[in-house]
Amino acid sequence: MTNPYDIHKVRRDFPILSIQMNGKPLVYLDNAATAQKPERVIRRIHDFYQREYATVHRGVYTLSQNSTWECEQVRDRCRKFLNAPDRDEIIFVSGATEAINLVASGYGRPFISTGDEILITEMEHHANIIPWQQICLEKGARLKVAPINDEGEIILEQFRKFLSPKTKMVAVTHMSNALGSINPVRRMAKLAHEAGAVILVDGAQGVVHASADVRELDCDFYCFSGHKIYGPTGVGVLWGRKQLLEKMEPYQTGGEMIKTVTFEKTTFAGLPQKFEAGTPPIAQIVGLGAALDYLETLGVENIRRHEKEILDYATEKLAAIAGLRIVGRAKSKGGVISFTLDGIHPHDIGTVLDQEGIAIRTGHHCAQPLMQRYGLPATARASFGLYNTRDEVDVLVRGITKVQEIFR
């Protein structure tokens, strides 16, 4: 069997994967929280600081102009990655959380008023709940929550019923970080638009495991964090339709985002600077560019095929363990498996696995309402990245057996 995706070679690109953890080889399965970085990204940031770093947009000197050019190259890179129509629609933010807050405030303030509704789903991350709750409080609007079924899939007929002429904003995750479900965003966008609402897609997970083509998805806003896509922390992207971004209020004000300032009045800069107040995370933007280059070298399709294979293998192996229950069995899923073990608290699972070198996440995964939906205080979650192997799944399975032995 020929596989163009050489997993052993890929693993060598990630220096951290060769370390030992508690005397065992590290098995890193917390990729939904944050992904490890390939050497190419680490080196790019390092080299940039050593030889190329200066502020952006302000310097007349060559070093600054070069720094600016590098960052703007990454903006183009992101535009291409999301298949967005216009580079001015790519806003650099600190991450998905800031992007959602930016839209909730920048769009919500001028365009949402008393009696309006904002629709989210039951599977949202806190980052895609609380900013909307806050704007609802401020504006006297109502937050509506579309339900999911026991498999962890959005119920489209219900979703449709929750939409009305009062719905001004729909905010949904592309992929659930706690369940792995990938939402039918294109259809949800169509329904939202028919109701006259705009739709934001939280792509924090989706950008890693699904296709983040904003024209294909036909959404109005899309956002993601650099650190989950093998880039650095502190940088992320908000994409929005130009005609919406132009109408919105700035989220933060200060340097960089202005045309002219007097003490009486300020005129704001055009896109994208209007939303990029202050000195941006320059080296992180450059690092994000290196991460996207790296993904392109491996081939997004190859990565997806590999991850699907690992997910399917892990699902089969875990499902075969007596007393293990997988939470979230959507037909369309990315590389996340949430599970519980009968009579054993997820924290105890996490501690025992850690001693085997296995890093998984335990807890509510910043989705407390979703956990309540399933009547669970917490789950254990293994989430896979482009470098995980079948062997690592086997190590996980043996680790779980050990957990069960201790708590027998």
Add this chain to the structure above:
Amino acid sequence: MIPEPKLSHLYQEVILDHNRRPRNFGEMPDATVRARGVNPLCGDDYQIFLEINPAGEIQAVRFLGSGCAISKASASILTEMIRGKDTGYCDHLKNEFIRFMTQDKVPPAMTEAVGKLKLFEGVKEFPVRVKCATLIWHVLEEALKSLPEKKEGGRS
């Protein structure tokens, strides 16, 4: 420096046993005081019920809730240790235990004071789990704090 963690220090047989068969587990409808504590990070959630006689002694104690093996065993052992004791002693034991769990160097007198609770010493090798062991003691603190109010008739 954190000592090298050992699972066998964390999950000692006594702890596993209390986790499997928690003692004094269940509700107490006519408790003198009750309190609830949650650890929002891991979802541990416990309630404690105390029946206290006029002399200030714990006549009966029960607990309810869910959480990891460490937090559950800690709660179970607490109920065994404070029954029949007066509230002053409970308060003292709570302070000693929380200090025992959070201090690097533990003087011998403190080890003696915590008695059976010494078996949670191994938890200190796993710093994120220390709060699992102490949670129920904080809940006890809450319950004891609400005591004077109770005399004025205000029970929450």
